[in-house]
Amino acid sequence: MIEVKDLRKSFDDTPVLKGISTTFEKGKTNLIIGQSGSGKTVFIKCLLGLITPDSGTISYEGRVYSELGLEGQRNLRQEMGMVFQGSALFDSMTVEGNVMFPLEMFTKQSPSEMQDRVDFVLERVNLIDAHKKYPAEISGGMQKRVAIARAIVMNPKYLFCDEPNSGLDPRTAIIIDNLIQEITREYNITTVVNTHDMNSVMEIGEKIVFLQHGIKEWEGSHRDIFKTDNQAVSNFVYSSELFKKVRQMYLEERD
């Protein structure tokens, strides 16, 4: 579980995060949603330790990140996996090299043990024949799957995904969403997904945090989002006619 208390961050006297408190639960797919500029990326980068917040605390199973010291923070990061918006695969390495990289860096496994683990996670994300290809030679969806494989190869306790569906076609986006949710449940990890994609919100949002202007405006599950009377959330989630109809159907069915 990740617990965030009164998190604040400003850039050049412009406040971006204005005191966010929330928890991200273990074994669940936690989503951070909000409009562009609402502070989602800064928030997730604070969770990862890539940006140092001005005040507030982030604790991982009771371990307060800011109190760990440089070495402790680096060790904690080894428990994290991250899927970046643009995948952030290492261009100079093959798919296999990218996934094997954390194992080579941080484990004392033999080459055959590493190879077995790489084969296992690549198979888990349904990538069978791409081992020797370079990131530039595979599609965006495959790159995302390689990024997920790299993120889970070390058996992380925390998985972070920044806009995992951006730039993907709807079918591939659903595959990636389902994969993230399956992995979260299978390995009982705390997953935090930063997304704009309303399909993701409806499908995998077991806990949703809605940010607006750097403030946590609302939180709940994907079921709660259908019946919320929060105007800001409704305006954001149900901005399209299609989702308005989906909501109406859900409420009618419930009644």
Next chain:
Amino acid sequence: MKYLSSIGSYAIMVRDVFRKPTKWTIMKSLILKEIDELIYGSMGIIIFISFFIGGVVAIQTALNISNPLIPRNLIGFATRQSVILEFAPTFTSIIMAGKVGSYITSSIGTMRVTEQIDALEVMGVNSLNYLVFPKIVAMMFYPFVVAIAMYIGIFGGWIAGVFGGFSSSADFVEGLQLDFIPFHVTYSFIKSIVFAFIIATVPSYHGYFMKGGALEVGKAATVSFVWTSVVIIILNYILTQLMLG
């Protein structure tokens, strides 16, 4: 104030490069890759430039000797001194700042833009050590490049002097051996080691801390070349004053 802040950031970056070292088995292959890229990959252009610079120095010297009382061995002497003291270590370093420096800035800058550096940090890797340390170690082989530049530069001078009809081979070789001070070679190598460190770290700084997108990567490479050259020129003056002054 901005420059002071940049110098401070650069110093902190250099300190962090030597913290939390990467596993040796991985670092070893990174260093070999960088030696291939930065040192071996630069040999062609360095040999080409040194040969012609040496030749031009010999011709220029010969054309400026109009007094018959000045011995013809001055051509060899002037070529040797110019090449060993300045052209091989300093001129070559400026070339390297352009070739190697812009490669370092753009490769690290691209990794920054595409979040690959963030990916390293999230994994718990000291990205500065992983990216910059192998480049520093590889560049410590730079004095070998300078030594080759010296030989090729003097050889170019001999070819231009003898085959251009400006000097006999015996006069040129006599000039090469005249009043030779071995410390001048040591001075040149010390300078080249300092310049090597600058060529590895200043472009890394500009790449690592760049902000923006693809356009900014190009701008950062240009700015890095300018600053690397400026630092080399200033340090050249200081080191010359300290060691020969």
